[in-house]
Amino acid sequence: NGTGVSNLYVYFIATKVIHKITNVAGGLFEPQFSKNGRNIIFTAYENMGYDIIQMKTPPDDFDDQDKTVISTYSDRDYPIVPIRDPNTSIEPYGMKFTPDGFIFGVTLVASKDSNPSFGGFAQASGSDYLGNHRVWSFVDYNNTIGEPNFQVSYAYLKHRVDYYASVFRDANTSAFNFANLFQANWNFLFHNPYRFHTSLQRYGLATGASYPLSKYWRVDGGVEVSRAEETFFTLRQDIFKNIHAGNVGTAYDNVVYSYAGPLDGYRVQVRIEQGADLTGYDMIFNRRWIDARSYFLFFRRHVFAVRGFAGSVDGRDANLIPFQIGGFNTIRSYDFLSIQGTQAFFFNLEYRFPLIDAIIFG
Numbered sequence: 001n002g003t004g005v006s007n008l009y010v011y012f013i014a015t016k017v018i019h020k021i022t023n024v025a026g027g028l029f030e031p032q033f034s035k036n037g038r039n040i041i042f043t044a045y046e047n048m049g050y051d052i053i054q055m056k057t058p059p060d061d062f063d064d065q066d067k068t069v070i071s072t073y074s075d076r077d078y079p080i081v082p083i084r085d086p087n088t089s090i091e092p093y094g095m096k097f098t099p100d101g102f103i104f105g106v107t108l109v110a111s112k113d114s115n116p117s118f119g120g121f122a123q124a125s126g127s128d129y130l131g132n133h134r135v136w137s138f139v140d141y142n143n144t145i146g147e148p149n150f151q152v153s154y155a156y157l158k159h160r161v162d163y164y165a166s167v168f169r170d171a172n173t174s175a176f177n178f179a180n181l182f183q184a185n186w187n188f189l190f191h192n193p194y195r196f197h198t199s200l201q202r203y204g205l206a207t208g209a210s211y212p213l214s215k216y217w218r219v220d221g222g223v224e225v226s227r228a229e230e231t232f233f234t235l236r237q238d239i240f241k242n243i244h245a246g247n248v249g250t251a252y253d254n255v256v257y258s259y260a261g262p263l264d265g266y267r268v269q270v271r272i273e274q275g276a277d278l279t280g281y282d283m284i285f286n287r288r289w290i291d292a293r294s295y296f297l298f299f300r301r302h303v304f305a306v307r308g309f310a311g312s313v314d315g316r317d318a319n320l321i322p323f324q325i326g327g328f329n330t331i332r333s334y335d336f337l338s339i340q341g342t343q344a345f346f347f348n349l350e351y352r353f354p355l356i357d358a359i360i361f362g
Contacts, residue, residue, distance in 0.1 A: 008040065010058055021058055033057065095133060100125045132158040147171060162210045164222070171201035199231045204243070221248040228283075228320075239320055242282045247273040255295060260354065263303060266294040275315070285315035289323075289344075307348040318342045 006027040010019045022028060026045035033040060039054050104122040121140035127133060134157065139150040153166035194200055204226025212218045223246050230239040249271030256264045272288045289311025296304040309330070311323055323344035327336035331346050 008042070022055075028053075093130070095128045097126045097128055097133070097135065100127055100134075130158075132156070160212065163207075164209070165205070165207045167205045168226075169201065169203035171199075196232050196234045196236065197230060198233045199229070202226055202228045208247075216254040217250070217252045219248075219250045221246070223247075240281070241317070241320065242279060243275060244278045244282050245273055245275040245285075247271055255293075256297075258301075260301060261352070262293075262295045262305070263301075264295050264297040266292070268292045275317070283315075283317040283320060285313055285318050285321060287311065287313040287318075287321070301354050303352045305348070305350040305352055307350075309347075310345045312344070313342050 005025065006029055007020060007024055008022040008028055008031060010021055011017075012019075024044060028042045028044050031040055031042040034054070038057055040057055041052065041054050043050050044053050045051075102122070102124045104120065106120040119140065119142035121138070123136075123138045125134070125136035127135070134155045135153070137150070137152045139148050141148040147169075149170050151166055151168040151170075153164065156163040204224065206222060206224040206226070208220060208222025210218050210220035224243060226243045228239055228241050228243060232238060249269060251267065251269040253267040253269075254265040255262045255267050268290070269292075270288075270290045273286070275283045275285045277284050289309065291307070291309050293305070293307045295306075298304065309325075313321065313323065319342065322340040322342055324337040324340045325331055325344060325346055326334035326338040331339075331348065332350075
């Protein structure tokens, strides 16, 4: 329309004249005629939100002298939700999923001394129109393992209580095997936390629910039923155990995020998990921990991050599921998950800032 603001116009085909019939600063969008043609329905921005508005259709003999400018929507029935012909029926809302995002990648490694290694991953998510149902999934594959890892999760978010369920399988691709011994580098042999494993996999399902006490504070709980299988080429005893465990916890989280991670605010989470022996082959343990993090944005993207963690696990099988720390996500400068035990405590103070924003090759 030449003004940069969407308004309503009448175009007379015979005279090829255009008349502007509204003058609204916020713009009008998606105009449609009512079924009988007597009204025009559109959406418009008003009072900090979008509303559905109806106005009378201009008469056929409308001209520039008697046009009506409605800067305040003076001629309307408001609000109109839903707008429909009383002689027609409304079709019930049907759940229909649409994709929200999809990411995938492929890897191919070849050398003169070994067979090519092929792998890849894919991640996808989707939801219905109202956001009541959400599904997301992840799968990766490496032909040296021969079986994919995957996780498929579903969330029901229609009511105040949110419900979750997921099915997963995780086989660690870094577990040691003699077939790739001569391809392994020093980091693989000495800094890989699974370097003494010949195989490692865990699969099962988990369900849970979360209830918000306020905008930032929630309580939640869940149940996990899974299988853990680990074999070693050392003298350590192999593990073939089930996990039937319940957990409860609470969290307070008012952190503000950006594409680079947390910027400001703090988050505190407390959780207790109890494993029960229901079949005679289940792990018995009691694990509890507290994780507190605080972020201080003091200049644009420069952030101080503080974290404290404390936890303990006991019970008959506590040594089978110890805490593991070390590496970028717990204590930097230590080898990844190189420290393990039934009692854990660490404290971090980090200064985070952008070092390189982009590397562009022309």
